[in-house]
Amino acid sequence: MKKQKKKVGLHELYQKDPIEADRLLWGRESDPDSRRGFLKKGALLAMGAALGAPMVHAANFPAGMIPAGLADADQPFQIPGKHPDLVVLNDRPLNVETPAHLLDDKITPGDKFFIRNNGLPPEESEIDVNTWTLTFEGEAVRQKKSYTIQELKDRFEEHTYQLVLECGGNGRKEYNPPAKGNQWDVGAVACAAWTGVRLRDVLQDVGVKSNAVYIGFYGKDRHVSGNPEKTPISRGVPIEKAMMEESLIAWSMNGQPIPYQNGHPLRLVFGGWPASCSGKWLTKIVVRDRVHDGPKMEAPSYRVPCNPVAPGEKVKDEDMCIIESMPVKSVITYPRSGASIKLGQQLPIRGHAWAGERSVEKMEVSTDFGATWQPAQLEPAANRLAWQHFNAKVSFPKKGYYEVWARATDSEGYAQPMILPGWNPKGYLNNACHRIAVKVG
Ligand SMILES: Nc1nc2c(c(=O)[nH]1)N[C@H]1C(S)=C(S)[C@@H](COP(=O)(O)O)O[C@H]1N2
Ligand SMILES: [Mo]
Numbered sequence: 001m002k003k004q005k006k007k008v009g010l011h012e013l014y015q016k017d018p019i020e021a022d023r024l025l026w027g028r029e030s031d032p033d034s035r036r037g038f039l040k041k042g043a044l045l046a047m048g049a050a051l052g053a054p055m056v057h058a059a060n061f062p063a064g065m066i067p068a069g070l071a072d073a074d075q076p077f078q079i080p081g082k083h084p085d086l087v088v089l090n091d092r093p094l095n096v097e098t099p100a101h102l103l104d105d106k107i108t109p110g111d112k113f114f115i116r117n118n119g120l121p122p123e124e125s126e127i128d129v130n131t132w133t134l135t136f137e138g139e140a141v142r143q144k145k146s147y148t149i150q151e152l153k154d155r156f157e158e159h160t161y162q163l164v165l166e167c168g169g170n171g172r173k174e175y176n177p178p179a180k181g182n183q184w185d186v187g188a189v190a191c192a193a194w195t196g197v198r199l200r201d202v203l204q205d206v207g208v209k210s211n212a213v214y215i216g217f218y219g220k221d222r223h224v225s226g227n228p229e230k231t232p233i234s235r236g237v238p239i240e241k242a243m244m245e246e247s248l249i250a251w252s253m254n255g256q257p258i259p260y261q262n263g264h265p266l267r268l269v270f271g272g273w274p275a276s277c278s279g280k281w282l283t284k285i286v287v288r289d290r291v292h293d294g295p296k297m298e299a300p301s302y303r304v305p306c307n308p309v310a311p312g313e314k315v316k317d318e319d320m321c322i323i324e325s326m327p328v329k330s331v332i333t334y335p336r337s338g339a340s341i342k343l344g345q346q347l348p349i350r351g352h353a354w355a356g357e358r359s360v361e362k363m364e365v366s367t368d369f370g371a372t373w374q375p376a377q378l379e380p381a382a383n384r385l386a387w388q389h390f391n392a393k394v395s396f397p398k399k400g401y402y403e404v405w406a407r408a409t410d411s412e413g414y415a416q417p418m419i420l421p422g423w424n425p426k427g428y429l430n431n432a433c434h435r436i437a438v439k440v441g
């Protein structure tokens with residue numbers, strides 16, 4: 001059976017919030033008070049491309065209105081710069097995942113990189129690479145200090161690492177009883193090559209006191225309520241993780257500026273930890289003398305029961321523990337689920353595996369629902385905290401329906417479970433084996 005994709009249509013998008021819809025689609029800069037707006041050059045080009053011809057009198061076209069040329073076509077809306085087949089789970093805030101077969105690249109390209117926003121990104125007019133500053137403060141810095149992006153580039157050594165970012169809620173849709181939140185399938189994960197400076201080097205320049213326990217981030221995105229006093233998300237990591245070699249303040253993804261929705265012009269990247277730690281549109285880092293307590297640090301956000309619970313059980317906030325390193329996991333990126341082959345043909349299988357702070361030691365595939373497993377070839381990681389690629393060839397004894405399951409085992413001997421792992425109230429950390437359907441005819 002083919003999975004039902006949720007696509008948000010243009011009309012639905014404009015009905016909810018016409019101004020935000022304009023912004024999403026065209027990057028229209030609008031003044032929320034007068035509800036008027038104008039389109040920037042890039043937006044005009046995008047609009048022209050969608051309409052099949054440039055809109056000559058665009059300056060007179062009212063904000064918040066669907067061009068008739070698009071309103072007739074009942075097409076789903078597309079996010080500028082993103083692949084049209086990404087799946088939109090929510091449009092306010094924007095939450096978009098990548099179907100497994102689109103994760104086939106060894107390094108995830110920007111247009112296929114998932115989006116998980118907790119609030120509304122800064123307006124593009126608020127993003128000026130030349131004046132953007134990152135400020136360090138908090139109980140455990142020797143002095144408050146700010147850097148422009150150029151200063152970061154000039155003063156510190158540049159590093160590039162391939163790092164896996166996976167949302168803590170990736171795989172949530174399988175949990176039963178269901179957990180509230182984005183019903184991610186398997187595609188809230190990606191591994192790109194990130195370039196920037198080590199957070200450690202900058203922290204050392206700022207001067208960190210011995211009482212430092214945690215860092216926290218602040219970004220330039222706004223709360224969905226529109227209340228400027230509210231912060232959509234401010235999470236962080238323990239100082240030990242902040243000081244790791246691969247922990248970056250990045251300005252580039254795959255040699256390009258970071259895509260707008262993924263945190264342009266500056267973000268944190270902490271490979272192997274819930275991606276919620278990796279602050280986008282980064283403007284401030286606080287060095288704390290305690291566990292950071294910004295929005296979505298506190299229970300039950302990004303926490304799981306400290307001890308296993310029965311499905312559906314209520315868990316007290318004080319019994320919820322912060323998620324740190326993510327568990328071992330893999331995804332089959334070829335073929336796409338639903339593939340058909342002829343009897344006698346071998347089917348090539350490929351995908352990626354990752355294991356939080358650990359490495360993947362072994363990769364296996366099964367075509368008989370886990371009764372027997374055959375080893376897959378597993379490549380070493382490009383660097384620590386990057387995902388590893390695997391491939392295998394499988395064959396089938398007779399015509400019929402099969403599933404290919406993939407199972408990774410990490411360097412400590414922990415393997416992915418074949419069925420759902422421990423239920424938890426917020427539906428985090430589902431690392432069950434990925435499976436695809438195959439018909440042999
Ligand atoms: N400023 C800011 N940083 C943020 C978020 C956000 O909403 N605002 N979302 C976090 C969450 S929950 C995830 S999973 C990752 C997603 O990164 P991506 O959108 O680049 O895939 O960013 C994290 N950093
Ligand atoms: Mo997330």
